[in-house]
Amino acid sequence: MxxxxxxxxxxxxxxxxxxxxxxxxxxxxxxxxxxxxxxxxxxxxxxxxxxxxxxxxxxxxxxxxxxxxxxxxxxxxxxxxxxxxxxxxxxxxxxxxxxxxxxxxxxxxxxxxxxxxxxxxxxxxxxxxxxxxxxxxxxxxxxxxxxxxxxxxxxxPEKGNAVYEKWETAPPPAEDDFFRTDKPFVQMETSRGCPMGCLYCTSGRTKLRLKSPDAVAEELAVLQRRGIREVRLLDRTFNYPQERGIELLRLFRNNFPEMRFHLEIHPQFLNAGLRKELQAALPGQLHIEAGIQCLAESVQNAIGRRSRPEDALDGLRFLCSCPNFETHADLLAGLPEQSPDHLFHDVSCLMEAGTAEIQLEVLKVLPGTPLRAQAGSLGLIFAPEPPYDVMQTNTMSTEDILLARKLSRLLDLTYNHPALRPVLRTIHAERPDFLPDFLQFFLSNGLDLKRLYDLKKRFLLLLDFLSGGNYKTAAEELAFQWIRSGYPPESGPGMTAVKTGKPPETAVLLEGDPASAKERETKYWLLPGRKATFYFAFHRKYAINRPAAVWKQEVTTPFAE
Structure with missing residues (x-):
């Protein structure tokens, strides 16, 4: 028994x-x-x-x-x-x-x-x-x-890619025990699929499924209760359909003001209602990624994007004009029918638009995309293993693709750094076609895909580049950013700065703590300019190795050119 x-x-x-x-x-x-x-x-x-x-x-x-x-x-x-x-x-x-x-x-x-x-x-x-x-x-x-x-x-399944038909009404992943809330941000979906025909995308021309605004609100409420403050939406195109985008933006602002949202937006689809909601967004609540990819219509047609470049650029200019959030823009290199001239043109247009960052990547020919099946007929040669990056096309040689990679690296080192971005924009305003010469200058100074330049070295290289051309306004901007970044006045780009006393009462405070001007130990430097004079206050009690405050005084009688 x-x-x-x-x-x-x-x-x-x-x-x-x-x-x-x-x-x-x-x-x-x-x-x-x-x-x-x-x-x-x-x-x-x-x-x-x-x-x-x-x-x-x-x-x-x-x-x-x-x-x-x-x-x-x-x-x-x-x-x-x-x-x-x-x-x-x-x-x-x-x-x-x-x-x-x-x-x-x-x-x-x-x-x-x-x-x-x-x-x-x-x-x-x-x-x-x-x-x-x-x-x-x-x-x-x-x-x-x-x-x-x-x-x-x-x-x-044996054939085709599976589609989860119950996704719109399924319980949100944030309610699951394995959902992580101890990370700097979480990911969330409010839509799946995309009606666009981009050949390089795994979601191209797949069924668009949308969670209802009520379901999105319920999921965000779960995240809110769990203490989440940053949400990155995985939606392929947040603002499509546009009316739904309007409703969600309003929901974010009114119901979840303490949360920050990272959105992928197609700049062509910005009707009047969407523009109004974006302008009403709370300061800092949104971070926008705008997909441009390429502004040449022939290239757009070759990749099935079917966008109107002029409309996309107009939308990008609008996004960049909104002071309450930053807009980053994406470009691709190695697209069918694309040339190096297209790249330089597009980067120039994005600088002119005021993009906060320009993210230039080489096209990847992903598994499961129409581009993968058509790569041979389109003349694309790509790496057979991840990351499947394009190495050569009918219109771009291997050397051209390598040059695009180096241009991307240069943008990360210069334009995409907050202290150098104003300088690059000023250079572009003075000479819109400067990019090829700018890239060659950095290549002649050792630029490659791996080399690191500290910020001071980048400032000094920019000073050398500006000295070879008529870049008076850009040189003044470089000097201002040099001192603002904490590098010694009266040296490098800031060599025109001189010691001075307190700024005049008519000077306008740009940033910092004005109380530093009341301290006896505060040191002041003056940076002269053709249209404005800048005053920098230094006091370690308020800022270490950086200006404690910065003032601007307009010049009533501009310098003669």
Whole structure:
């Protein structure tokens, strides 16, 4: 009797024993987190018999160490998501883990699995057993319920990319236990799919699905209760449809004023109502990414974008004119029909528009995109492994693509730095076609894709560049930014500055603490200009190695040219 009871107890224990699912998240940094785990866990939350254990790491961590940690968790199912930025790291981790624990089933999903990417992964990495193609929330529950009856390898679904039809009404991932709130920001979706026809996009011409404004408000309320202050929306085009964009902007301002929202906006779709709402946005509540890509109509047509460049540029100028938020703009290099002249023209237009940052990237030919299938006919040669970047086109040589990369690096070093951006804009205003010469100047001074220049070195290089041309206004701006950044007056670009006394009563305070002018130990410097004189107050009590306050005095009689 005792033996029979013991065998019954053992059988009951095995029935109740939970199988262990290990979820591996490999992020670009510890500031980031993925929505994949909370989305799938929420979709499968009622399935009994599974214990979910997350392991989070970054692409910078050692693959052998991560594999050892995974092995120690003793799971029977290992799941992970493959992205452009992490695929090489993740597959190395999985290969090492499989050698340690060949019995564990490995399942992957994510953007790298879209389209023909799924077949490529199965063929390339034999240790991967299951590949989920597309949105997996509707597929994963059945997979867990039938586990481990699956075959050796499989792609789910066998054809096409899965679409989760219940996404609009599904519980928000923020309600799930695995949703991370200890990061600097969280990601959120209010829409999926995109009706635009951009050939390079994985969402191009896919069914557009929209969460209702009420559902968005409920999800934001959950985030609000959990103490979230920064939300990055993953929507492909936030302002499409435009009326919905108006409603959401109003919701952000009225109901969630303490939150900051990062939005992707197509500058062509800005009707009067949207412009009014954007102008009414709370200071600092929005951060806008404007997708320009290329302003040449022939290039737009070649990539299926079908935008009207003049309308997109007009929308960008409007966005940049709004003082209550910053607008960054995106450009792509290596597009079909694009030339180096297009790049210089587009960067110049974005500078003229007043863009806060210009983000120039080389086109990537992603798995599952129409561009991938048409790359040969379009004359694109691209890297066969991540990041799949274009290396040559019919209209851009390998040298042209390399030059585009170096132009991107130059923009990051100069225009995209807050202290140097006003200088670059002033140079552009004085000479709009300066960019080719500017790039060649930096190349002759050692610019490459890896070299780092500290800010002081960049100031001094700009001084050398300006000395070779008629850039009087830009030279004054450079001197102002040099002193404002805390570098010594009467040296480098600020060599025209002189010691002085307190600024006159008519001088206007630009920034800093005016109380510093009441301190006996405060030191003052004057920077003369053709249209204005600037006064800088220095006192360590108020600012260390930077001006404690800055004043501007208009010059009533401008210098003669």
């Amino acid at each position: 005792n033996k029979k009871r013991n065998m019954t107890d053992i059988s009951e224990h095995r029935r109740n024993e939970k199988r262990r699912l290990i979820w591996l998240s490999v992020n670009s940094s510890y500031s980031h987190s993925s929505l994949a785990l909370p989305l799938l866990h929420a979709a499968c939350g009622k399935i009994p018999g599974w214990e979910w254990i997350p392991l989070e790491t970054t692409v910078a961590d050692d693959p052998s160490e991560v594999a050892a940690h995974l092995n120690a968790l003793q799971g029977c199912l290992l799941c992970t998501t493959l992205y452009l930025f992490n695929r090489n790291t993740v597959t190395e981790i999985l290969e090492r883990f499989h050698a340690l624990n060949p019995a564990c089933h490995i399942a992957v999903g994510g953007p790298e699995c879209l389209g023909g990417g799924a077949e490529h992964l199965i063929a390339r990495y034999p240790f991967i057993h299951t590949v989920f193609r597309g949105e997996s929330e509707g597929l994963f529950p059945d997979f867990l319920n039938s586990f481990p009856s699956q075959g050796t390898t499989q792609i789910i």
